[in-house]
Amino acid sequence: MDVIEERCGGADLxxxxxxxxxRVPGTGKRARYEVRTFSTMNDGLLELRDWLVENRIARIGMEATASYWKPLFYLLEAAEGIEP
Known part of the structure; x- marks a missing residue:
């Protein structure tokens, strides 16, 4: 059986x-999608984390070139309720 996350996200770093x-629940059976762009500086990553927590995102997948994923991964790993 496949597990489908009701609240999830994807990031391209x-x-x-x-x-x-x-992706979050929308009206009826439809999901609502929202795309945003954030800076990779500290303020931008903190804003991203707050946006994910505000939308109760449970899991996020990441794609990155080189080691750009590390700051976001460690920030989200420390956040309550988000699994990077």
């Missing part, structure tokens, strides 16, 4: 920005 898409 680059050197200067992170593009994130989240």
């Amino acid at each position: 680059g050197k200067t920005d992170v593009k994130v898409c989240i």
Whole structure:
């Protein structure tokens, strides 16, 4: 049986920005998708974390070139309720 996360997201990390898409329940049986871009500087990553917590995102997948994923991974790992 496949497990489908009701609230999840995906992130594409680059050197200067992170593009994130989240899926949350919408009206009826439809899901609502939202895409935002954040800076990879500390303020941007903290804003991203707050947005994910605000939307109660349970799990997020990440794709990155080189080691750009590390700061976001460690930040989300410490956040309550998010599994990077």
